[in-house]
Each structure stands twice: as C-alpha cells, then as structure tokens.
Amino acid sequence: MKLLDIGEVAERSGVAPSALRYYEDLGLITSAARKGLRRQFGPEVLLQLSLITLGKAAGFSLQEVEGMFGKDGQPDLPRDQLHERADALEAQIRELTLLKEALRHVADCPAPSHLECPKFQKLLQAGSITAEV
Amino acid sequence: MKLLDIGEVAERSGVAPSALRYYEDLGLITSAARKGLRRQFGPEVLLQLSLITLGKAAGFSLQEVEGMFGKDGQPDLPRDQLHERADALEAQIRELTLLKEALRHVADCPAPSHLECPKFQKLLQAGSITAEV
DNA sequence: CTGCCAATTGAAGCCAACTTGAGGTCAAGG
DNA sequence: CCTTGACCTCAAGTTGGCTTCAATTGGCAG
Numbered sequence: 001m002k003l004l005d006i007g008e009v010a011e012r013s014g015v016a017p018s019a020l021r022y023y024e025d026l027g028l029i030t031s032a033a034r035k036g037l038r039r040q041f042g043p044e045v046l047l048q049l050s051l052i053t054l055g056k057a058a059g060f061s062l063q064e065v066e067g068m069f070g071k072d073g074q075p076d077l078p079r080d081q082l083h084e085r086a087d088a089l090e091a092q093i094r095e096l097t098l099l100k101e102a103l104r105h106v107a108d109c110p111a112p113s114h115l116e117c118p119k120f121q122k123l124l125q126a127g128s129i130t131a132e133v
Numbered sequence: 134m135k136l137l138d139i140g141e142v143a144e145r146s147g148v149a150p151s152a153l154r155y156y157e158d159l160g161l162i163t164s165a166a167r168k169g170l171r172r173q174f175g176p177e178v179l180l181q182l183s184l185i186t187l188g189k190a191a192g193f194s195l196q197e198v199e200g201m202f203g204k205d206g207q208p209d210l211p212r213d214q215l216h217e218r219a220d221a222l223e224a225q226i227r228e229l230t231l232l233k234e235a236l237r238h239v240a241d242c243p244a245p246s247h248l249e250c251p252k253f254q255k256l257l258q259a260g261s262i263t264a265e266v
Numbered sequence: 267c268t269g270c271c272a273a274t275t276g277a278a279g280c281c282a283a284c285t286t287g288a289g290g291t292c293a294a295g296g
Numbered sequence: 297c298c299t300t301g302a303c304c305t306c307a308a309g310t311t312g313g314c315t316t317c318a319a320t321t322g323g324c325a326g
Binding site: 149151152155168169170171189194195196 | 312313314315316320321322323
C-alpha cells in the first residue's frame with residue numbers, strides 16, 4: 001500500500017497543496033495517515049480529485065460536489081435522486097447551448113448595430129431578461 | 134423625457150438598487166440627473182441593464198461587460214471575445230455532459246464499486262481531467 | 267408646515283475558494 | 297551531526313459582486 005505525500009498528490013492531480021489541505025478541512029478528501037506531521041494520502045484520493053475537478057468544471061460548488069459524492073468518492077445519493085440531478089443537468093445544458101448559439105450569432109451578425117438586429121433583440125427578450133422599456 | 138427613480142429602475146430591470154449604485158460606481162451605467170439627492174435614470178439604462186444581465190449570464194465579468202459599451206453607452210460588442218466566450222461555453226457544456234453521463238451511469242451501473250467500473254473510469258478520463266493513477 | 271418614507275452616503279460585511287505569510291517541525295542525505 | 301527543503305498550522309489577505317448598516321437628506325401628501 002503506497003501512500004502519497006501531499007506534493008506528489010498535487011503534482012499528479014494538478015491541485016495545489018493548499019487547495020488539498022482546504023479540501024481536507026471541508027471533508028471532501030481524507031488523508032490516510034501522517035508521517036511525522038506530513039499527510040499521507042491513499043491513491044484513491046486521485047480518483048476523488050478527478051471527480052471534484054470534473055464537478056467544479058461543470059460549474060458546481062464544492063458543497064454541491066460533496067453532496068454528489070461521499071468522502072470515499074462513492075455516490076451516496078439514491079438512484080432517483082441521481083437521475084433528477086442528471087435531468088437538471090440536461091436542462092442546464094440546453095440553456096447553455098441556447099446561450100452559446102445566441103452568442104455565436106451575435107458575433108457573426110452583419111447588422112451595423114446589434115441593437116438593430118432582430119435576432120439580437122429576440123435574444124435579449126428570450127431570457128425574459130429585458131425590462132419593459 | 135421621462136426620468137426614472139432608482140427604485141423604478143430596480144423594479145423594472147430586476148436589479149437591486151444597491152447593485153445599480155454599484156454599477157454606476159463602476160461606470161457601467163450613468164444617471165442622467167439628480168432630483169435633490171436622488172438619481173434620475175434615463176430610460177436607455179434599461180436596455181443597458183439587459184445587456185449587462187445577459188453578459189453576466191454568459192459568464193462575462195462586469196469589467197468585460199464594461200468593455201462592450203462604447204463611450205456613449207451604445208453596445209460595442211467585441212466579436213472575438215464573444216467567440217471566445219462561446220468556446221468556453223462549449224467546453225462547459227462538454228463537462229456538464231460528461232458529468233451528466235457519469236451520474237446516469239452511476240445510477241444504473243450494477244457494478245459493486247463504481248470506481249472499479251471500467252466504463253465509469255473511461256468517463257472520467259474522457260475529460261482528460263484524471264490524474265495519472 | 268409637518269411627518270413619512272424613499273433615497274443618499276461611506277464604510278463595513280459577506281461568500282466562495284483559495285493563496286500567502288510567518289514561524290515551526292522533522293526525515294533524509296551528506 | 298547538521299543542513300536542507302518539503303511539509304506543518306493558523307491567521308490573514310484576495311477577488312468579485314454585491315448587501316447591509318447607521319446616520320442623514322429631502323420630495324411630496326395631507
């Protein structure tokens with residue numbers, strides 16, 4: 001059973017040592033032991049960090065990530081809750097996709113002023129963002 | 134020429150008065166006048182706020198949004214920045230998709246430990262996020 | 267004219283997710 | 297044995313985007 005120094009975990013995971021200590025504080029990961037003062041991490045922490053990093057990249061807060069995966073990296077949510085999450089993700093993906101396409105369009109729109117482009121106006125209204133002018 | 138009280142702008146735009154003052158501090162919006170101490174906003178501010186809100190939703194910082202207005206407050210959208218942002222959105226969408234599939238899989242996978250399930254590991258590696266375990 | 271209530275100011279506070287700094291520990295190599 | 301350098305702890309600082317607070321002002325209805 002090989003244990004890893006925090007520096008090695010940092011290097012292999014791309015997560016800074018200070019962040020690793022922070023995660024441990026939060027309870028997202030656990031160090032397996034100490035050698036003197038030094039934390040020793042079990043190798044499974046690398047996989048857990050993958051999950052954390054993935055979740056963060058997907059826009060979740062650390063708290064939310066914690067809720068999706070337990071300390072051991074095993075999901076501790078019941079199946080239907082997991083599916084609910086996935087559904088929510090799908091919805092978010094659709095929204096982002098719309099926004100992305102809108103941005104693309106605006107970037108390429110040849111109208112002299114964006115304000116005059118009907119599609120742009122639609123975009124502003126689509127989000128129900130537009131105030132009643 | 135109708136001028137709007139900050140409270141009315143807040144209500145119509147959905148942006149809190151404190152945020153409006155903050156935006157004014159930053160130079161994102163300008164009040165047209167004062168009536169006593171009270172700011173009076175011109176109606177064009179509502180359109181600007183739509184853009185600001187949209188920009189925020191797309192993941193731009195207020196600084197970046199500020200760069201999207203000309204001196205006159207007319208939108209002056211930087212096309213390549215928009216494309217960059219769209220690219221970033223695409224990346225985020227990919228992450229979300231990955232996470233979504235991971236969740237779905239986890240919900241349905243019969244393997245005793247998900248971490249050992251090859252399909253699950255593949256999902257994690259697909260993002261090239263995984264550390265070299 | 268009076269009193270209410272919305273608006274004003276500047277400073278301070280808050281949250282997340284870390285990073286930085288100061289001062290201390292300790293295991294291993296020469 | 298001694299030095300080195302990676303690690304430790306705890307506190308404070310950082311950034312962005314606001315919100316909250318206390319004390320004050322002033323427009324407007326009655």
